[in-house]
Amino acid sequence: xxxxxxxxxxxxxxxxxxxxxxxxxxxxxxxxxxxxxxxxxxxxxxxxxxxxxxxxxxxxxxxxxxxxxxxxxxxxxxxxxxxxxxxxxxxxxxxxxxxxxxxxxxxxxxxxxxxxxxxxxxxxxxxxxxxxxxxxxxxxxxxxxxxxxxxxxxxxxxxxxxxxxxxxxxxxxxxxxxxxxxxxxxxxxxxxxxxxxxxxxxxxxxxxxxxxxxxxxxxxxxxxxxxxxxxxxxxxxxxxxxxxxxxxxxxxxxxxxxxxxxxxxxxxxxxxxxxxxx
Amino acid sequence: xxxxxxxxxxxxxxxxxxxxxxxxxxxxxxxxxxxxxxxxxxxxxxxxxxxxxxxxxxxxxxxxxxxxxxxxxxxxxxxxxxxxxxxxxxxxxxxxxxxxxxxxxxxxxxxxxxxxxxxxxxxxxxxxxxxxxxxxxxxxxxxxxxxxxxxxxxxxxxxxxxx
Numbered sequence: 172x173x174x175x176x177x178x179x180x181x182x183x184x185x186x187x188x189x190x191x192x193x194x195x196x197x198x199x200x201x202x203x204x205x206x207x208x209x210x211x212x213x214x215x216x217x218x219x220x221x222x223x224x225x226x227x228x229x230x231x232x233x234x235x236x237x238x239x240x241x242x243x244x245x246x247x248x249x250x251x252x253x254x255x256x257x258x259x260x261x262x263x264x265x266x267x268x269x270x271x272x273x274x275x276x277x278x279x280x281x282x283x284x285x286x287x288x289x290x291x292x293x294x295x296x297x298x299x300x301x302x303x304x305x306x307x308x309x310x311x312x313x314x315x316x317x318x319x320x321x322x323x324x325x326x327x328x329x330x331x332x333x334x335x336x337x338x339x340x341x342x343x344x345x346x347x348x349x350x351x352x353x354x355x356x357x358x359x360x361x362x363x364x365x366x367x368x369x370x371x372x373x374x375x376x377x378x379x380x381x382x383x384x385x386x387x388x389x390x391x392x393x394x395x396x397x398x399x400x401x402x403x404x405x406x407x408x409x410x411x412x413x414x415x416x417x418x419x420x421x422x423x424x425x426x427x428x429x430x431x432x433x434x435x436x437x438x439x440x441x442x443x444x445x446x447x448x449x
Numbered sequence: 450x451x452x453x454x455x456x457x458x459x460x461x462x463x464x465x466x467x468x469x470x471x472x473x474x475x476x477x478x479x480x481x482x483x484x485x486x487x488x489x490x491x492x493x494x495x496x497x498x499x500x501x502x503x504x505x506x507x508x509x510x511x512x513x514x515x516x517x518x519x520x521x522x523x524x525x526x527x528x529x530x531x532x533x534x535x536x537x538x539x540x541x542x543x544x545x546x547x548x549x550x551x552x553x554x555x556x557x558x559x560x561x562x563x564x565x566x567x568x569x570x571x572x573x574x575x576x577x578x579x580x581x582x583x584x585x586x587x588x589x590x591x592x593x594x595x596x597x598x599x600x601x602x603x604x605x606x607x608x609x610x611x612x
Contacts, residue, residue, distance in 0.1 A: 181497050185531045188505045192527065195520040196570070213513035220461065221514075224468040296468060298515045300567065301576040302475050305516035334516070345516060350573055372576050433475055 211336040218296070218341040222309050225295040253291070256325055260289050260439045263327035263407065288442040290314060292322075294435050295341065302432065303348040303371050305331075310440060311340040319401050321441040328407045328429035329354070329395060330438055344438075347408065347428050348373055355399035356408055361386035364396055367408060367426060375409060377424035382416055389414055393426050403441070456491060456503060463487040463507070479578045482585055484511055485556050486593045488530040490600075493542070497534025504530025518570050525563035529555055543601075545594055553590035560585055 195209070296307040310316050320333040322344045331346040345352055348369035356377065357364045363386055365377045380387055391411045397404030409428040417423050463483045470477040484507040492500025508523030515522070533555050536542070542551040560582070564575045577583065 181501075181531070181535075184498050185501050185527070188501050188527050189524055192505065192508075192520040192523045195523070196518050199518050199520075210513055210519045213509055217464065217510055217513060220464055221468050224465050225472065228469065228472065296514055297471050297475055297478070299467075299478070299511040300515035300522065302471075302478070303576055307514065343516070349516060350571075351516070371573060 211338075214336040214341075214343070215338040218307055218338055221296045221307065222341055225293070225309065229293075256291060256437065256439070257286065257289060259325065260323060260327050261286060264403070264405075264441075290316070290440040290442055292438050292440050294438060297432075301371055303346060303369065303373050304351075305334070305346060305349065306344050306435065308342055308344060308438060308440070309340065311338050311342050313339045315442055316342045316440060321402055321406070323406065323439045323441065324430040324435060325437050325439070326429070327439070328409075329402065330430045330435065332401060333440065346432070347375060347430075348432070353399070354402055354408065355396045356393050357396045358387050358411070359392040359394045361391070363387050364398070365424075367393065370425075373428075373432065374412065375426040375428055377411065377426050378421065380422045380424055381420060382422050384422070387411065387414060387422070387424060403443075452495065452499075456499075459487045459491060460503070460507060460510070464510070476578055476581050479582045480584055480588045481592060482556055482559075482589045484508075484526065485529065485559055485589060486552070486596065488526055489533045489552055489555060489593065490597060492530050492533035493537045493597075495534070496538065497531045500530030500532075500534035501527050502530070504528070521566050521570060522563060525559050525566060528562060529559040532558070545598055548597055549590050549594040552593040553586045556589045556593075557586035 290310060292308040292310040294306050295309045298304040298306065308322070316333055316337055318333055318335060318337065322330045322332060324330050329347055331344045331349070331352065333342050334345045336343060346369065347354060347367065348371065350369050350371040352367075352369050354367045355364070356367045363380060363384055365380050367375050367377055369375050377387075377393060389411050393408045393411065395402040395404055395406040395408060407429050409426040412425040412427045415423040415425075463486070466481075466483040467478060470481060470483070488500060488504045488507055491503050504526035505523055508521075508526030509519070511522040511526070512519045533551075536551070540547075542548055567573075567575050575582070
């Protein structure tokens with residue numbers, strides 16, 4: 172018997188390991204439940220490593236840029252880029268807000284509130300199973316990041332929202348292109364409401380637009396409506412690529428998001444809750 | 450203790466490569482599976498038990514960087530690690546061509562296993578990145594076989610110098 176056990180030892184270990192992971196998978200059903208402490212722990216251990224690697228290479232890159240290549244011009248450029256980053260965010264977010272306020276004081280107050288609540292962050296990693304699903308940013312609980320905070324790209328287009336796990340200095344964001352995401356939107360011009368979900372392949376579907384609805388057309392812009400209680404209204408999301416009539420009640424509408432995953436480096440996290448927003 | 454340090458170092462190097470590749474171009478993480486290379490390397494070096502354990506660990510790291518069910522990549526990597534160690538005890542896979550073929554088959558097998566599990570659990574097909582992911586076995590095998598030869602040569606040189 173001991174001989175048999177010794178012979179089969181490797182096979183037993185394999186079965187135990189697979190069984191352990193099957194249990195891990197089964198305790199996560201249904202899929203939308205919160206991350207396990209085990210997953211949070213692994214994320215908290217390895218995301219700082221990823222953070223460190225990006226920081227290291229960023230520093231190496233900066234040394235090259237700053238000391239060997241037009242140092243002063245580079246510094247000025249960096250400053251202006253930072254300023255432009257904030258201005259772009261403010262400009263777009265306030266465009267909708269300003270129309271709603273009458274007094275100049277109210278406009279000034281909102282402007283200052285929003286400026287204080289934009290947190291620039293850097294994307295340090297992408298989803299290992301499918302990069303259209305999620306990404307990791309270098310800001311976490313210590314920076315004030317909380318679940319459901321809205322994330323925009325440098326042109327103020329919607330990227331996604333903060334989800335768990337959130338470690339001290341890193342957080343995960345769910346991208347709008349994830350098939351599990353759902354955002355309340357409407358077409359900017361016609362104000363036809365719908366729900367946007369990702370296809371996990373870089374594009375999105377605009378759902379629940381009835382086949383009798385003739386107003387939604389190709390080339391139209393899609394913006395957030397704010398009805399979901401997470402995303403503030405008026406944020407640019409994407410452009411309608413195709414409208415395909417189907418035999419079901421609803422049309423099949425493809426939307427190309429404005430944010431470019433390949434250029435997703437710096438993002439802005441909006442630290443305000445939707446209720447504090449407008 | 451030495452084994453533990455070596456394995457940890459290998460995983461950290463894989464993590465560095467993974468992060469750097471994603472920073473250079475996001476498509477590169479679909480073309481090269483660096484975690485699989487670490488698993489195969491240690492499975493060849495230390496056997497199937499190590500292969501399975503490192504496979505579990507690397508898979509869980511990959512899963513922790515993914516949104517969704519924790520353990521999917523883990524199972525695929527565990528089976529691949531075990532298979533790599535088991536086959537390498539039966540067949541000599543160290544020569545360059547055999548090594549290339551060995552990694553090619555294993556990475557292809559792991560990709561297939563992962564895609565099946567992923568489709569089964571998420572009820573959706575994997576993101577193929579316009580077909581780029583199908584190059585993963587080939588490019589990973591090419592990179593792996595060259596790297597393994599270089600590591601072996603470096604180790605031989607170091608041991609000769611020590612003598």
